[in-house]
Amino acid sequence: MLACSLHHTGRCGPALARLWVTKAVESYAFAIRVCRQCRRPLCLDACPVPGAMAQTAEGVVHIRAERCNGCAVCVEACPFAAIAPSEELGLCLKCDLCHDRVEGPLCVELCPTGALAWEGR
Amino acid sequence: MSAPKGWTGKFLEVDLASQSVMMRDTMPYAPLYLGGRGIAARLAWEMTPAGVDAFDPANPLIVFTGPLTGTIAPTSGRTVLVSVSPRVYPRPWVTHSTMGGWIGPELKYAGYDGLVILGRAKAPVYLSIDNDRVQVCDAGELWGLGTRETQIRLKGRHGEKARVMCIGPAGENLVRIAVIQHEEECASGHSGFGAVMGGKNLKAVVVRGSRGVAVARPRELLREIGRVREVARLSPVDAFSRPQDPAKPANRRPVCSQSCPVNCVLGSVHRVEGLPDDVTNCVGHNYTGGAIETSRYESRKLTIPPGHGFGPVDGVRAHLAGSDLGLDLWVLPTLQPWLLKCLEEGVSSIRGVPLRPAEPGWFIDLMQAIAHRRGLGALFSEGLRRAADALEGELPATLIEAARSSEFAFGFPAHREGRLWDPEPMPFWVVSALMYASESRDPTIGSHASCMLLANLKVRHGELAAARLRLLSKELWAAENALDPTYDHVVPVAIWVQHQHIVVDSLPLCDFSFPRTIGGFQDAGEWCACAGNGTDIEIGARLLSACVGDDYRSADLERVAERVLNLERALLAAFGRDRGVDASIQPHFELPCKTDGTCMSRIKFDSLMDSYYKARGWDSERGWPTRDKLEELHLGDVAGRLQACRGGRVR
Numbered sequence: 001m002l003a004c005s006l007h008h009t010g011r012c013g014p015a016l017a018r019l020w021v022t023k024a025v026e027s028y029a030f031a032i033r034v035c036r037q038c039r040r041p042l043c044l045d046a047c048p049v050p051g052a053m054a055q056t057a058e059g060v061v062h063i064r065a066e067r068c069n070g071c072a073v074c075v076e077a078c079p080f081a082a083i084a085p086s087e088e089l090g091l092c093l094k095c096d097l098c099h100d101r102v103e104g105p106l107c108v109e110l111c112p113t114g115a116l117a118w119e120g121r
Numbered sequence: 122m123s124a125p126k127g128w129t130g131k132f133l134e135v136d137l138a139s140q141s142v143m144m145r146d147t148m149p150y151a152p153l154y155l156g157g158r159g160i161a162a163r164l165a166w167e168m169t170p171a172g173v174d175a176f177d178p179a180n181p182l183i184v185f186t187g188p189l190t191g192t193i194a195p196t197s198g199r200t201v202l203v204s205v206s207p208r209v210y211p212r213p214w215v216t217h218s219t220m221g222g223w224i225g226p227e228l229k230y231a232g233y234d235g236l237v238i239l240g241r242a243k244a245p246v247y248l249s250i251d252n253d254r255v256q257v258c259d260a261g262e263l264w265g266l267g268t269r270e271t272q273i274r275l276k277g278r279h280g281e282k283a284r285v286m287c288i289g290p291a292g293e294n295l296v297r298i299a300v301i302q303h304e305e306e307c308a309s310g311h312s313g314f315g316a317v318m319g320g321k322n323l324k325a326v327v328v329r330g331s332r333g334v335a336v337a338r339p340r341e342l343l344r345e346i347g348r349v350r351e352v353a354r355l356s357p358v359d360a361f362s363r364p365q366d367p368a369k370p371a372n373r374r375p376v377c378s379q380s381c382p383v384n385c386v387l388g389s390v391h392r393v394e395g396l397p398d399d400v401t402n403c404v405g406h407n408y409t410g411g412a413i414e415t416s417r418y419e420s421r422k423l424t425i426p427p428g429h430g431f432g433p434v435d436g437v438r439a440h441l442a443g444s445d446l447g448l449d450l451w452v453l454p455t456l457q458p459w460l461l462k463c464l465e466e467g468v469s470s471i472r473g474v475p476l477r478p479a480e481p482g483w484f485i486d487l488m489q490a491i492a493h494r495r496g497l498g499a500l501f502s503e504g505l506r507r508a509a510d511a512l513e514g515e516l517p518a519t520l521i522e523a524a525r526s527s528e529f530a531f532g533f534p535a536h537r538e539g540r541l542w543d544p545e546p547m548p549f550w551v552v553s554a555l556m557y558a559s560e561s562r563d564p565t566i567g568s569h570a571s572c573m574l575l576a577n578l579k580v581r582h583g584e585l586a587a588a589r590l591r592l593l594s595k596e597l598w599a600a601e602n603a604l605d606p607t608y609d610h611v612v613p614v615a616i617w618v619q620h621q622h623i624v625v626d627s628l629p630l631c632d633f634s635f636p637r638t639i640g641g642f643q644d645a646g647e648w649c650a651c652a653g654n655g656t657d658i659e660i661g662a663r664l665l666s667a668c669v670g671d672d673y674r675s676a677d678l679e680r681v682a683e684r685v686l687n688l689e690r691a692l693l694a695a696f697g698r699d700r701g702v703d704a705s706i707q708p709h710f711e712l713p714c715k716t717d718g719t720c721m722s723r724i725k726f727d728s729l730m731d732s733y734y735k736a737r738g739w740d741s742e743r744g745w746p747t748r749d750k751l752e753e754l755h756l757g758d759v760a761g762r763l764q765a766c767r768g769g770r771v772r
Binding site for chain 2: 002003005006011015016028
């Protein structure tokens with residue numbers, strides 16, 4: 001989450017990240033929510049703001065910060081709870097696989113145990 | 122002026138008596154003291170009345186992060202606490218403690234570099250920090266609950282993302298070995314700060330923050346993280362994370378702190394039917410294992426038997442109980458071997474209570490009694506050192522002596538001193554002795570950086586170590602003999618270790634797993650292959666520069682460390698610490714080192730302290746910083762107040 005927020009905002013903070021990892025005190029189990037890059041993205045269909053959401057040629061759905069108004073219709077449309085509105089930034093956030101980064105997703109690069117891999121789609 | 126990077130630029134000052142909240146500026150403190158232990162030391166100097174008791178409402182509890190906290194800098198998720206410690210024997214003084222986890226970063230995300238808590242609430246309260254909204258809330262319903270239930274209820278009230286640090290019954294009942302607990306596995310442990318919270322009627326601090334920490338040069342930070350990883354290949358970080366048996370898959374271990382890239386060997390998850398998941402770290406492993414051989418000490422002057430872990434089921438039960446009650450988990454490896462020694466000496470009961478310390482149920486009951494100050498527990502709630510005073514004349518002198526040795530260091534458990542717990546041979550235990558003698562608490566974590574790994578290598582590969590340590594010595598201290606097994610050259614090593622540790626605590630970084638580039642090798646081959654990788658301070662300076670956007674050099678951080686150590690020493694002076702008190706630890710070092718049998722005479726100790734004080738620029742009579750030294754470190758104002766202490770007008 002810190003790599004994610006750093007790449008997208010120049011700041012480190014889980015609330016600015018495009019994925020959500022939580023751990024309960026009751027048990028040592030983690031819950032991870034992250035965009036699955038659906039082949040038929042319902043969020044993209046639902047977005048009411050022209051150009052606020054787009055899909056790259058590789059199929060990555062991303063939110064354009066300069067156009068998104070944070071209406072959160074995409075949040076409702078996502079069946080995997082993998083989009084969330086950010087009060088801090090005033091827009092909705094979802095994983096875009098760092099599509100603007102030549103080296104690929106930063107989380108993959110920084111994962112210390114090699115648990116993440118980017119294999120394209 | 123643009124908003125600072127790294128730091129948030131503000132910290133909170135909360136008075137629980139008046140329920141007033143004040144916002145203060147961090148930046149006037151940042152250039153000279155960095156953050157964490159450094160800024161907290163300065164605030165303690167400014168805000169703590171000299172000689173004040175730990176439970177006095179005027180004693181501030183200072184919780185501080187640093188410029189790296191909340192960023193992705195490796196192992197930077199830590200938080201530093203500073204206050205007058207009720208554990209310190211014979212009378213409290215200001216000390217520090219660090220804690221991993223997620224609450225320090227969350228405080229940064231809420232917009233604060235730190236938090237100073239003053240006063241005492243009239244009734245139990247907790248402090249809620251939700252970005253700009255800071256409230257003192259009623260904690261009547263939480264008082265008496267364990268740390269786990271307290272956290273669950275507060276997360277229920279403030280959301281699952283809220284971070285909580287809290288006390289259990291031990292802190293509420295002002296037990297001197299009470300911790301501040303955070304999540305399952307993190308605690309501000311040794312310094313008794315749980316009881317400081319209890320004394321303030323403060324059950325918990327809940328933090329929720331939705332901002333981020335600005336990083337000045339993200340690309341540079343990423344590059345430095347890559348460099349740390351390269352260095353870490355030849356560091357304990359990697360050694361800890363490797364599976365013991367290459368044929369088996371690596372254990373899945375939990376990290377205990379945000380931004381930790383280290384799957385270190387310290388963390389283990391235990392799942393026992395009918396109990397919550399439990400995570401043990403470091404000292405916690407003693408609960409779930411068998412015989413605690415490390416606690417065995419045998420010499421002509423003193424014997425301590427090995428402790429006795431309770432195995433994978435009862436051990437988890439006991440470990441969970443300790444954390445839930447909010448007790449320092451060292452209660453097992455310190456108190457239990459001593460109770461076993463009581464049995465060996467024919468003392469089968471104390472004050473009418475039969476002793477059965479190897480039985481898990483009995484020991485859990487004892488922990489309960491300690492946390493609630495009931496029966497025999499009331500005695501040990503004061504710490505073993507104070508209990509020994511209370512039992513003098515009641516028990517054989519050998520037992521009183523053993524108890525005093527177990528917590529010889531101003532009431533802190535013996536650790537990294539080459540005798541009761543760890544095997545550091547000469548000269549490593551001498552480095553520790555100098556640190557014990559000059560600092561506010563046991564220097565265990567500081568000596569992790571140097572003594573533990575190098576000393577272990579020397580124990581395991583003596584001849585090889587002799588050669589390699591000379592090379593290392595030349596690289597770091599410009600003399601080949603600094604780590605020779607003599608007393609003669611250790612002063613610069615002790616000073617170096619202290620400075621490394623203060624920088625790590627002020628940025629702050631993990632003081633256990635941050636890449637200490639001088640040690641941690643699995644075998645002789647790796648040790649031979651290792652070249653100099655720089656020091657923690659060098660790495661810290663690069664990470665800091667990337668995060669805050671100003672160029673820091675190692676020399677800058679070294680200077681900060683020296684300033685902070687002198688300020689901490691001045692704080693000790695304000696609480697009556699002087700050369701005479703320093704020397705009170707010396708008899709412990711007359712016990713033979715458990716590895717090589719060496720021990721330190723009074724004459725040798727005095728001579729070493731002379732050299733140390735001189736190298737520090739402190740006077741030889743009291744071991745206090747001189748005016749010249751303080752002025753050189755931009756601490757001229759400190760010199761004035763210290764002069765008043767010297768004249769006996771303060772305290």
